[in-house]
Amino acid sequence: MEPAQRNCCTCSLSTILSLGLSALFLWFTLRTYPPKCSIKSLSLLTRNDTVVFQLSLQNENNDKGVKYDAVHLAFAVFLDNTTTHPLANATLRPFYQGHxxxxxxxxxxxxxxxxxxxxxxxxxxxxxxxxxEFATRVKYKMWLNFYIKRHRLVGGANVEVNASSGEKVEPKAIRLGNVPPRLASRAVEVRNWYVSLVGIFVSGFFLVAATCVDR
Known part of the structure; x- marks a missing residue:
């Protein structure tokens, strides 16, 4: 009976190991990375308030192509730190991007x-x-015309433009990610720095007081 039991256990372990390796292989094969979308360049022309831009889309999947639906972009101008006014919209045609x-x-x-x-x-x-801000839908190409994982991509960023030249101030590409539609306030930065400094002093005071009491 013992040899039969050993063979049964060996067979079960082999089956479990094979299933585990197969699941791991499928996971590595089917996993995807969403494309990264950035504003490479942007100009705000004085005439008719025309926005001229270059959008960069990076496919980080080395074994999968990406099929994009129409890419919709919305441009708005900040009137203050939290209020925006719609300015213009643009749409890029659907396209395919290699791995x-x-x-x-x-x-x-x-x-x-x-x-x-x-x-x-x-x-x-x-x-x-x-x-x-941008919005589109993508699906990933596996083999020939087999596509997987159709889902929606959205993102946004705040872009500073020189009022005189109309050019984007930041020389590097700006990632359209999860940046909230709110401008940073210097008052908030100063307040956060002040609160942190006070917290350090208070913590130090209590630490010194506790040390003196122990002595």
Whole structure:
């Protein structure tokens, strides 16, 4: 009976190991990384408040292509730290991107007459701040025409533009991610620094007091 039991246990262990390796292989094969979307360059033209931009989309999947639906972009201007006013919209046509590739798309968006920019209200210390958001749907190509995991991609970022030149201030590409539509306030930064400093002093005071009591 013992040899039969050993053979049964060996067979069961082999089956479990095979299933585990198969599941691991499928997980590595089917896992996907969402593309990264960034604003490579952006210009705000004075005439008609036209936004000219270059969008960069990076596919980090080395073994899967990405099929994009139409990419929708919305541009808004900050009137204050939390209030935005819609400026213009743009749509890029659907396209396919090979595995491990980076695609750059040029586009433009012209503001309707009713949404034209009031530069007096929008300019802050020589800059205009734009809110840029994108939305699209993607699916990943495995083999031939077999696609998996269709899902929606959204993201946004705040872009500072020089009011005189109309060019994006940040020289590097700006990732359209999970940045909230809110401008950083210097008062908030100072307050956070002050609170942190007070916290350090209070903690140090109690630590010294506790040491003196122990002595």
């Amino acid at each position: 491990g590739k980076t695609t750059r798309k040029w586009g433009s968006a012209v503001a309707p007459h009713a949404a034209r920019l009031n530069r007096t209200a929008a300019v802050k210390n020589g800059s205009v701040f734009l809110r840029v």
